[in-house]
Amino acid sequence: MTPTIEVIQSFHNRDAFDCGVDDPNLFIKRQARQATERKRISTTYVASSLESPSQIIGYYTLVNYSVIVPPSLRVYKTYPHPLLAIKLARLAIDQKWQSRGFGELLLVDAIRKTVEVSGMIANIGLFVDPSTSSIVEFYKGYGFAKVEPTDPEKLEMWLPFDSCRRLLGPI
Numbered sequence: 149m150t151p152t153i154e155v156i157q158s159f160h161n162r163d164a165f166d167c168g169v170d171d172p173n174l175f176i177k178r179q180a181r182q183a184t185e186r187k188r189i190s191t192t193y194v195a196s197s198l199e200s201p202s203q204i205i206g207y208y209t210l211v212n213y214s215v216i217v218p219p220s221l222r223v224y225k226t227y228p229h230p231l232l233a234i235k236l237a238r239l240a241i242d243q244k245w246q247s248r249g250f251g252e253l254l255l256v257d258a259i260r261k262t263v264e265v266s267g268m269i270a271n272i273g274l275f276v277d278p279s280t281s282s283i284v285e286f287y288k289g290y291g292f293a294k295v296e297p298t299d300p301e302k303l304e305m306w307l308p309f310d311s312c313r314r315l316l317g318p319i
């Protein structure tokens with residue numbers, strides 16, 4: 149089944165969403181729509197099926213991000229700062245739909261949007277803060293690398309722009 153992926157709207161049933169983790173559950177229920185429509189501080193994209201358009205299979209949220217040269221980005225150190233990037237602020241699949249490839253599908257869609265917007269406003273790639281160390285392996289599987297932490301508490305990864313483009317193949 150190929151889901152529809154669209155910007156979050158009022159008909160999406162946010163209350164029923166459960167990915168098994170509190171933070172993304174609360175975000176979709178309480179903040180995602182307002183943040184997208186009214187505050188315009190992030191954009192949440194929702195996947196649903198044609199048969200049941202209100203049921204949320206999964207979602208991801210993108211925000212603008214700026215990077216102040218972490219050591220692993222030394223190549224950029226002479227460029228004007230901050231550097232513009234995209235952040236994958238949330239990615240979650242409802243438990244009923246997990247392990248069926250939808251996480252990958254939404255991640256690839258987020259990478260595609262990162263490449264598409266660069267045609268209008270340049271960015272250096274897609275960043276993410278994996279919510280737990282076990283999720284690091286999920287992102288590694290798509291080529292994300294750890295950003296050298298300036299803050300040892302922070303677990304941040306990124307997929308450089310060229311890798312985003314390579315992962316999508318010819319477009």
Ligand SMILES: CC(C)(COP(=O)(O)OP(=O)(O)OC[C@H]1O[C@@H](n2cnc3c(N)ncnc32)[C@H](O)[C@@H]1OP(=O)(O)O)[C@@H](O)C(=O)NCCC(=O)NCCS
Binds near residue numbers: 289
């Ligand atoms: C993590 C999450 C988004 C993955 O989505 P999913 O639909 O279950 O994953 P997929 O079926 O698309 O799996 C794609 C690949 O990632 C792997 N994978 C999935 N979850 C993984 C995990 N937690 N750790 C490591 N690898 C994982 C799968 O094995 C699969 O690899 P394969 O193709 O080699 O078999 C989903 O489990 C989820 O929503 N978890 C709760 C919220 C969360 O932790 N989000 C991450 C925020 S940073």
